[in-house]
Every structure is written in C-alpha cells, then in structure tokens.
Amino acid sequence: MPNKRHTVLVCQGTGCISGGGEQILSSLEEEVAQLNLGDSIQIKRTGCHGFCQRGSLVVIEPEGIFYTRVQPDDAPEIAQSLLPRGKPIERLFYHDPVTDKPIPYYDDIPFYNKQQRTVLRNCGNIDPEDIDDYLAVGGYQALHKALFEMTPEQIIDEVKRSGLRGLGGAGFPTGRKWEACHKAPGDEKYVICNGDEGDPGAFQDRSTMEGDPHSILEGMLIAAYAVGAQRGFIYVRAEYPLAVKRLRIAIKQAREKGFLGKDILGSGFDFDVEVFQGAGAFVCGESTALVLSIEGKRGMPKPLPRPRTAEKGLWDKPTLLNNVKTFANIPVIISRGSGWFASRGTEKSKGTAIFSLTGKVANNGLIEVPMGITLREIIFDIGGGIPNGKAFKAVQTGGPSGGCLPASMLDMSVDFDSLTAAGSMMGSGGMVVMDEGTCMVDVARYFLDFTRREACGQCIPCRLGTEQMFEILDDITKGRGRPEDIDLLLELAEAIKHASLCALGQTAPNPVLTTIRYFRDEYEAHIYEKKCPAGVCQALITR
C-alpha cells in the first residue's frame, strides 16, 4: 500500500457497533471520497480498542489522535479535519473524568499509558477481516520460524521457559500441558481453542476473536505442530456472532494463503481448523464438558477419576485445549523469545493479564497489564477511580468462581497465586468494581443465582447445594434472615467445595465465602437490624 498521509482507524467491535460504528465507517468512506482524499487517506476497519465505554472510537494515525463518543453525524467534520491545514476536533477528544481536561493523543490517556499490550497487540490497529494487514505487522512469521527452524520439542521447551500459564482461569503451566499432549501416544490428535467465555462480566476473549483472529489461528497452528495434531476447533460462545463471523473470514483467508490445509508452506505439515458454535452452557468451560459438547452431547463434566484431556479428549484422542488469550500469546513467545516474555510479570506469573474492567469505575473497558501490578493501580490509575464522588467498596475478580476483595487489599499484587490466596481467583479476567452503593449480600445472591441456574445437575452437592445457598441468601436480602444463617452458609460452602464433581461447584461458594470474610457486618445488618446499608435490597428499604 502506498504511503498515505493519514490512516483513520474506525473501531468495529461489538461495543462500538452498538454506538453506530458501521455507519461511521461508511459515512467516513463517502466523505473522504467526496473530498477527493482517497489517495492520501486510508479508512480502516479495526477490532476493539478496549475503551468501549467511550465508543464509538476513531483514531487518526500517524498522529495518534483519539476521538471518543463519535456519532455518524461527525463524519463530515472528521473528513474536513484531514484536509491539509485541517485542525483536530477538540470536542471529540477524551476528557479526563476528574479534571475535565481534553487529552488529544491516545498515548497520553492514563487508561492506555499504563498498559502493556501483548495479547491485544493488534486489536484496534489492524483490520481483522484482512489477512494482509496481519501479515504487514509480522503475522505468521512465528509460524514460519516454528515450522522451519524449530523441532516440536524445542517449541515446547520455549513455551515452558516462557512461564506462560493458561489464561482461561486455572493458570496451569501451558508448556507442561503441551508436553503431555505431545507425549501422548496416537497419530490422531486435536487442538481446541476455548472461546466459550461464560463468565458474566468478562469480554476479552470476544474482543480478541473479533479484533485479531489470525493471532489465535497462528498460535493454534504452532501448538498443533508441537503436539502433532491435524485438526482443530475454535469453540465460540453462542452469544458472540461477530466473533464467529470474523474467525470464519480469517480461516478462509488463511487457507487461501496456504497457512491452513495440506502441506502448510511446503513443510509437509497438515492442519485445518473449524469454528464450533456453543449453544449456551457455562459448565462447558470445563474441558471434558466442552469436549462432550463438540461430540454432540450434553456438556456434563465426566465423572472422577477424569482422564486428562491432553491424553484422552475429543473422541478419546489426545487433545490440547487452551484459552483464546493463551494461543494469542504464542506467536509473540516464538518470535521474541521466552526470555523477553518471562522478563515481565512476577516470579510465578509471567507476562500480562487481561481484565474487563467494569462496574462502578470511571473508565470502563478492556485492559492488558503486567502481572504483579496492584489492584489500586488498575482501579485508580487506569480506571480513573470511582465516579460520582462515591467510595470504593470492593472489587470482584474471577466471576462466579471468584470473590470480592475489600479496600484493605488494594495494594495486593495481581497475579494467579495472590488472588487465589485472598479467596478469589484470576478466572477468565472479569474485574467488576463496586462502590458504597453496592450491597455485598445482593452480590453473593446474584452469583449463586447464576451458578444454581448453570449447574449441570449431575452431582448433588452442586445442584442442591447452590440452590440451598441461594435460598438462604434470598431470604437474607428479603428481611427473612435468621441468626444461624451465616454459619449455615459457611457449612454448606465447605461441603459444596469439597464434594462437587467439577470446578463449577468447587468454586461456586467463593463469592459467598469472600463476602462473609470481608463484609460480615453487612450480613449482620441484614439479619439482625433488617437493614441494607447500601440501600439495594428493596424489601429492607421500605421498612
């Protein structure tokens, strides 16, 4: 592509599309054509920039001018501003939520300048529907290196040395999983990418699939070569139609260019991928359930002792199952080396973590930060603090499997092990901020309502236990709490934790355990005084 004077990046993520992103893109194209600027200005569709709350987003490169809350009607003015001697449009700049100062450039916005984008390296910068754009930023070079300069064993060693841990929630060392699958006997093996992001409050897998699908394909290809697989699936959540569309386009283009199919790049290695749309079941995040779902069955985790998916997975063949973000990290590790990757993060959690920062925080959006950053830096520096002059109360991580952490833990390091030690977990990366107007008993009730609906039903501790916990919590929020309820909840939690068949049940009590541990006084106010201090539980307000 000849050098253009400006590139206009127009976000086409699900969030920005809901704000009129598609019309903005087409209007800008028309306006630029009318002004005869087609030779000097390129209009480009991109994936998610992460700052969805300020959408629709438009970025002008090379200057890095960042326009927020753009409406389709703004297209003519934006096009005019691109004329020689045109001026940037101040009213569309990002305004600091505290000082209201306009900040014209992307790089100067606190939401972005503390981030380290590795998994999201291309999201918002390249056209996810054009493989040439991915190739232009070095795409598929890692695959080339892996196929022609490395043996499968060397690749696995490199991934092991990087310290990468599975970013789907559990944090299992990725290299060890690959090694197990590589060593498992059998000629027929599978690679599955888990894009069944079921955690309510997390959307980083969606954004990655929508914004940079080729990085996932490239990671899967390298994995397939390393473990010896011929066929792959990307399991995408039913609620993500745009991700399905973009992945299918990416697969088609990768086949046309010879990156997928037979004898890839002349290496003799064969691999192909298809998209499998899930049909809505949170429990399918569990590996044996996900595999059963692809086989066309009810997605219920296999009974214990469960075979390891790496040895006996899809159709009983060795199967490598990793999360979207885990695969998206692979090309970077192969290209830049494990040393570079491992230089960031903490001793036991390397690289970056991605969070969907949402809730009662000024800046909502998708962020990628080095492991080891503190909760305070995320919420107050990147997130801009709590809006409307309210006070911070808690931050919830790990979705229905995680917990709520109080203000006293704000200076805690954010990594797999610290979060687990605090009673929460990294999970799939939801991070929901709560202020003094959020009732912690209501939050616990909310999560148990979720898990009791999503329990697959085969094991009793989870099916009946979550229902019992929900009913007790429901009673407490409705003013029917009894003094013995807190102890009863703790007792139930222990039983469910230890006796459930899979992680859904084993972690379901976490939201209740952490809220009792850190916010016991709120439970007591509901039970003894029949009061909801946050003013959320309606049955207790009208009294």
Place this chain on the structure above:
Amino acid sequence: MEELEEELLREILSFYQGNRGEIIPILLEIQGNFGYLPEEAIQMIASFLNITEGQIYSVASFYSQFRLIPLGRNRVTVCRGTACHIRGAPRILEEMEKVLGLKEGETSADLEYTLETVACFGCCALAPCIRINNGVHGEMTPEKVRKLFSASNEGEQDA
C-alpha cells in the same frame, strides 16, 4: 408442517454428513431459520443422524440457546451479567416487563415480542445493556427503555 418448510429442512440437512457430532450445528442452523425447533424438525434430524428423538431432546434441553416453542418476531434480551447487575439491570428488566407486559421468558400472544435474559453478552463496558434482535443498546436507564418502546413500534425493528 408446510411443504415449503419441509423442503427447507431437507436443504439444511443436505449440507451435513450425518455424524452425531453435527447435532449442535444442525440445531443452531434450524433454529436460526425457524426461530425455534419444531417437533417435525426433531423427528427429521433423528432419522438423519440415526439416533432417537430422545437423544436430540436431551441435547436441546441442556443448552440455553434452544427453544422448543415459537419465539416472538422481536426478541428483547436483557443482560444480567455482573457489571449490568450492579449498574441496575434488575431495574431495567422490571421496566421492560412493565412496558412489554411480559415476564422474563414469555412471548406475547400476538408473537410480536419475546422477553428474555442472558447471562452476559460481553458488552460490560456499556452496562447495563439490552439487545433488541441483533442490536445492542448500552448504558440503559428505565427512561431509555420507555423511550425505545414508545417512540414507535417500528423503532426497535431496525435495531
């Protein structure tokens, strides 16, 4: 079942090979065309995949996407994700139930609307949000709900 519908079913099935593993893709595609899974379709899929109707119902009843009864022409979905919940989704659902005169999960008698909730559709930064057919509406308030549905009955169909 109408002859045309049967023909469409047969055409959909002709793109598949008849493996058990194709059951979820087939059900999703049929539902995409019919809006739900008609009984006749289940019978046809069963004989196509050479499994029992019961096995198909076991799958169809497990996953939250599948519907065994017809849905309204307009599907209104309220997100009950975590971010939406703490930013007021329960009030949005309440208002929606009032405006449409439907409870969660119900379809209006004239098949105009179905009101549903979803665990999350990943637009958390725009919480609380709803979806009308395929269009997402973010940062909802009870007033915005009333506006969306009172402006005109056509208003929501372009969403």
